[in-house]
Amino acid sequence: MARKRITPGKIRLTEVAKLAGVSPITASRFFRTPEALSVGKRARVESAAKELGYVPNLAARALASQRTEVVGVLIPSLTNNVFADVLRGIYDALDGSRYSIQLANTRYSILQEERLLRLFLAQKPAGLIVTGINQTADSRAIMESVDCPIVQIMEIGPSPIDMMIGFSHFDASRAAIAHLLAQGCRRIGFLGARMDPRVQRRLDGYQAAMNDAALFDPRLVVTTAVPTSVTLGGTLFADLLAKAPDIDAVFCVNDDLALGALFECKRRHMAVPDQIAIVGFNDLEFMSSSVPTLSSVRTNRYEMGRDAATMVIETLEGRRPAEPVVDLGFSVMERQSSARRS
Amino acid sequence: MARKRITPGKIRLTEVAKLAGVSPITASRFFRTPEALSVGKRARVESAAKELGYVPNLAARALASQRTEVVGVLIPSLTNNVFADVLRGIYDALDGSRYSIQLANTRYSILQEERLLRLFLAQKPAGLIVTGINQTADSRAIMESVDCPIVQIMEIGPSPIDMMIGFSHFDASRAAIAHLLAQGCRRIGFLGARMDPRVQRRLDGYQAAMNDAALFDPRLVVTTAVPTSVTLGGTLFADLLAKAPDIDAVFCVNDDLALGALFECKRRHMAVPDQIAIVGFNDLEFMSSSVPTLSSVRTNRYEMGRDAATMVIETLEGRRPAEPVVDLGFSVMERQSSARRS
């Protein structure tokens, strides 16, 4: 009853070891800790592997070692430029390392996120990078019980699951409003799209700043759950003007909306900044080259991704970061679109 | 010498099977082909799995079955909006399915691509989606010897490795120039950044169209290897004006450059389209809401990603697409920026 499966042509570690004249485990060590081999055997295994075109079987490795070298990354959107920058940072940091990335898209749904989390964990990831601080209770419980470094990115808050890197969207938004107030603006509109948790906190920051100045008026706020776009910026700005024709400034929760608002101003022949000041959020590349240049709140997205990945690696290698929560801050980039002749 | 490793608390298939009162293989079948079980056992295994909180071990599964359910995706850039749309299509198509995605970034390097390809293949992917038709000879050889569906995306050409979906960048570019010629433009500049193979083919298309009209002049062409940006669009346009002050139109290889050129025109108080017509490429969302609206060549990026993923799935399920090469075409979106009063 020879119901063996043995595939004959296949190159396994055993084949490499045989050709090199060593035991399989020695060949195995060559790929993981080459410095533990004598120089002679090291060379023999190396050339044998090359000659046979050996490709390690990652599944077997993962099964035997009970771990993998993939870092799971959960982000809410692939389309959003903001995450593209974060991702670039993550890929850059992990590129030279032994770790690879498993990326998934939660589509701004924490239920979806929970599902993906379970999927990821079935693969025993080396580490995890997740977006934001609003997870389901189950997600949190799962992550807290898992034994791998986890970094929450994009924002900071109390009680990190493990580590955290980001900034305060509330403070950033409030700083943007403070800038507009300092420019002499009083009727400052707010344009928001998608309204995910971080955008919501920007709205909170706006409201706090306006309340502090005794200038808050609900008619100044226009939001929608619709995903953002430049076109939407124009639409929302038109809505805002309809509700509050006397505005002298508008704060947009992202730069696409700001650009859309600028175009809408052009269409209506409204002068920016003299008639309407505009401030965006994220400081995408185009903000500094539009006409007029657009003010925005710069956030350190690339650094966020890069450092989050680095925190994972450092932890895996036993050098846990001293500070589990990193505030990357932000800066208000004051440009022509909000330069009022007070 | 009992150096067993047996972890006690762990829930394996065996535990589930024991609780359900069936053999492990029966429990295994429940997760793969539930309809092959009798109704009674099916229910018993199901409740046992739920009760124990069983999570399948993907590494063991991959090792035993010699395959995985991940589709590898190789793209040259994460920052480029163009790929964000393609990715969204891929994720959307694969989302409901059993397959997950392994994404890697080649950074526009075919050597990097080859390295990543080897890495992916060590995981025995269910399928592969790669960008473009310019792979190294080794990459091609590797892919041709692999037994899984492979789709090349973004462009089409002769001799697909397996399947292909995209469009002709040469034709698309030529169509854009034909449009400008039809508008009465004669001195049509060309702005190119990054100059990857597909951009190069757009340049070829431009040159062919201009030669056909006996209007080609090397001074009209400005290119750089630098990655694209809106700011760069302004810079390149300024360079073009310096070399050829008499241009009456500019074709930009992407929309960021086009927007940058538009802003540069504003800065110089050059009327668009009356003095300078502008046409971009890709038709990103903002093109239709700028002032003036910007003409562009629309490409079906989302569909490309979605259909590429679908082709992989169909092939895996035994329904191989009738046509291995799919041309998604393009369309020239004629907007204000190129509407000349002939």
Next chain:
DNA sequence: TTGTACGCGTTATCAA
């Protein structure tokens, strides 16, 4: 520094 023995958790194969 190198090797022996065996387990990792699942599925393919064959038989009933």
Next chain:
DNA sequence: TTGATAACGCGTACAA
């Protein structure tokens, strides 16, 4: 429809 057996390819633990 169900089950027994072995195999998937590698790493861990321990010994030499």
